[in-house]
Amino acid sequence: MMREYQRPTASERVRLHLNENGAGASPRVLDALRTLGRREAGCYPDYDAAYAAVSACFAVPREYVVLTNGLDEGIFAASTFAFRDRRTVHAEAVGVSPAFDMYEICTRAVGGHFIAVPLDRGLALPFEAIRARVTAATRIVFLTNPHNPTGATVPVHDLCALARELAPVTVFVDEAYADFSGATLIDRSVLSDTPNLIVGRTFSKAYGLAGLRVGALVAAPATISRLREVLPPYSVNAWAAAALPAAIADTAYREWYVAQAAESRTLLAAVCARLGFETWPSTANFVLVDFGDRSHAIVRDLARRGIAVRHRSSDPGGGFVRVTAGLVEDTRLFVKALEEALCDARD
Numbered sequence: 133m134m135r136e137y138q139r140p141t142a143s144e145r146v147r148l149h150l151n152e153n154g155a156g157a158s159p160r161v162l163d164a165l166r167t168l169g170r171r172e173a174g175c176y177p178d179y180d181a182a183y184a185a186v187s188a189c190f191a192v193p194r195e196y197v198v199l200t201n202g203l204d205e206g207i208f209a210a211s212t213f214a215f216r217d218r219r220t221v222h223a224e225a226v227g228v229s230p231a232f233d234m235y236e237i238c239t240r241a242v243g244g245h246f247i248a249v250p251l252d253r254g255l256a257l258p259f260e261a262i263r264a265r266v267t268a269a270t271r272i273v274f275l276t277n278p279h280n281p282t283g284a285t286v287p288v289h290d291l292c293a294l295a296r297e298l299a300p301v302t303v304f305v306d307e308a309y310a311d312f313s314g315a316t317l318i319d320r321s322v323l324s325d326t327p328n329l330i331v332g333r334t335f336s337k338a339y340g341l342a343g344l345r346v347g348a349l350v351a352a353p354a355t356i357s358r359l360r361e362v363l364p365p366y367s368v369n370a371w372a373a374a375a376l377p378a379a380i381a382d383t384a385y386r387e388w389y390v391a392q393a394a395e396s397r398t399l400l401a402a403v404c405a406r407l408g409f410e411t412w413p414s415t416a417n418f419v420l421v422d423f424g425d426r427s428h429a430i431v432r433d434l435a436r437r438g439i440a441v442r443h444r445s446s447d448p449g450g451g452f453v454r455v456t457a458g459l460v461e462d463t464r465l466f467v468k469a470l471e472e473a474l475c476d477a478r479d
């Protein structure tokens with residue numbers, strides 16, 4: 133059973149295993165960080181500029197948002213919040229499998245049981261099976277849109293309808309990749325009318341701030357107040373707080389990277405189809421590929437050629453590999469390495 137997140141380390145030159153922005157942060161972020169000095173390092177951070185930027189970015193008033201030390205901390209806070217006032221010893225979270233590991237890890241960390249509903253071969257979100265597993269013991273339901281590791285998107289109104297149907301159970305919708313799909317549940321009236329809904333966002337992926345650690349939870353103001361009760365007051369450090377307005381202001385940089393991701397997805401899907409490997413339609417900055425029983429050899433070969441990918445070998449089927457679809461330049465390196473690896477395997 134999983135208790136601790138296994139950090140996928142990589143020494144390879146091309147990192148296509150964690151869906152980071154391969155070009156890094158916007159140069160404007162570095163300019164903002166260079167203005168900080170001894171005073172900022174020595175003082176507790178001020179968040180006014182960061183909250184002003186993030187609430188404008190999401191088009192909601194600031195009492196709808198709480199900043200977190202990456203979305204990972206947001207998932208932990210949502211878990212703590214959901215299990216804090218449970219009425220029974222046995223309390224559960226419901227999620228799907230495969231999914232982002234932190235839902236299960238955080239649930240277990242706060243003493244909950246995690247119920248995993250398997251995705252079928254089509255990898256679609258099993259709404260009926262999720263509903264069937266929600267009982268009086270359920271405190272929170274974790275969903276991801278677009279989903280990780282499949283990249284699949286479901287219509288936001290379906291998620292909204294599910295959240296309303298399952299109320300008062302907390303429904304956490306992780307939108308780590310919503311910058312790529314363009315679809316979001318963040319809307320002032322939707323959130324106000326659905327106080328059991330919490331939307332998670334991160335600035336690690338499209339915005340390229342994974343090293344700085346900044347994410348956000350977005351929900352109705354009363355829900356945000358209760359989430360603040362389980363979060364440390366200064367969990368976002370001064371450098372991350374200064375980076376955020378600069379990153380958000382550089383819309384051209386983010387749009388460039390989002391366009392790179394779209395081109396990379398098309399390229400990866402076409403190449404895999406030509407080589408006879410199944411992929412799933414993705415709206416995020418990664419593509420899931422089924423390399424079947426050749427996956428171990430392919431992942432090893434790619435690593436030898438300097439390319440790290442995410443082997444999801446413990447998922448059903450065993451041959452699934454998630455490949456970041458970010459910079460087109462990196463995607464071309466992946467394609468070249470894959471073709472060489474397959475050629476060598478035939479010799």
Ligand SMILES: *Cc1c(COP(=O)(O)O)cnc(C)c1O
Pocket residue numbers: 151201202203204205232276280306308333334335336342345346347
């Ligand atoms: C990357 C990722 C996160 C974590 O983001 P951080 O802000 O870097 O902690 C959360 N959820 C999903 C689905 C992710 O892929």
